[in-house]
Amino acid sequence: MSPRRRDTEGTAAARAERRAELLATAAEVFAAKGYAATTVRQVADAAGILGGSLYYHFDSKESMVDEILSTFLNEMWAAYDRVLAAGLGARETVEAIVVESFRSIDRHRAAVVVYQNESRHLAATSERFTYLLESHRRFEEMWMSLLERGVREGAFRPDLDLPLVYRFVRDTVWVAANWYRPGGRLAADDIAKQYLAMVLEGIQA
Amino acid sequence: MSPRRRDTEGTAAARAERRAELLATAAEVFAAKGYAATTVRQVADAAGILGGSLYYHFDSKESMVDEILSTFLNEMWAAYDRVLAAGLGARETVEAIVVESFRSIDRHRAAVVVYQNESRHLAATSERFTYLLESHRRFEEMWMSLLERGVREGAFRPDLDLPLVYRFVRDTVWVAANWYRPGGRLAADDIAKQYLAMVLEGIQA
């Protein structure tokens, strides 16, 4: 590892870190005001620099959301895949997936909000966001086969409409990102526990 | 009722009808592409007229969303108030509120989507949208007292975190607007029934 090599690595790492910083603040602003309603000058303001300076780090406003969303989705699916590969029963898998989802919200709150609010519009306006639809498709596939397996294993009620249950579970897990604040009254794992109690056992006495 | 009077009433009614038509198409476009990302020219296109022509009917783009959202909220709260005034038990009231919510989604799908996606941003940018926060407050008040009463009456489990249950129920009812299509496989009342079965009894066998 030559000095020269370490230099380029050092500056490359510093540059990546700065990118991550800027993306984090961009995600916060996008989540708070909406992607389309947010100007690059507002993002730059929040980061303490001027609008044009963002273009030293990023190609465009679009590539900022792109990186925000793809980073989040990659990490989330990595966690999901670990759970799915563990070979658990359907019910245990559902529990683990829900826990991982709330941990994802805990780590990427702003990105989740942006994903929820903007992914549909983004996928409709540009080819570069088709991976959002692909992720959506994987989501449906995962949940549907999980629910079907759960019914076969006798873990879930057989009298419910599964596509409806799927949408119900999928949506309710992620909307929590809209009110969740890290460091609040309840930790992510506590919320997951309560959420699972509601979905699995219901709220009636 | 003089002829003169009937004339003005006739043209006033025709004007109101045209407004309603335009607001319906505007709501669809806002729901599909997001309010901020939608241009008034796109709304006008969908209505078959030119951008500037919208300003014969409306003061501004802002007043269009305003009218879309306030119309929806007024009708929804009227339905809610009828239920709340019926003097039912907590569980029966919850069931009736959920049914009314899905009927609201059935009638005002686009408006509900806009309300869900944009109300937070709108309330933050202009004083005229403070009624959205007020509605939000009423929502929380209604659900929390309903849930507390349900626990006292022995209808709901006492071991759950009620603020969490509130957010859970509130969100899950409305997110359905994102995928629901009138005239689809399931009618609004069927969805309400299945939804109540999930929330009250849970999905486990």
Place this chain on the structure above:
DNA sequence: GATACTTTCTAACAATCGTTTGGTAGAGTT
């Protein structure tokens, strides 16, 4: 202390936005 490189600023750009103005086609009234 000169040099090279990184990061930000300054200042503008073309495009697009919501909105306004003045005109016009057409239906209804007299």
Place this chain on the structure above:
DNA sequence: AACTCTACCAAACGATTGTTAGAAAGTATC
């Protein structure tokens, strides 16, 4: 047939948008 009113069109407006180019400040290297 002249007039009025309604609903729209045609064309532009200033402001703001995302984006770019070149200069300048800051930092590290020798």
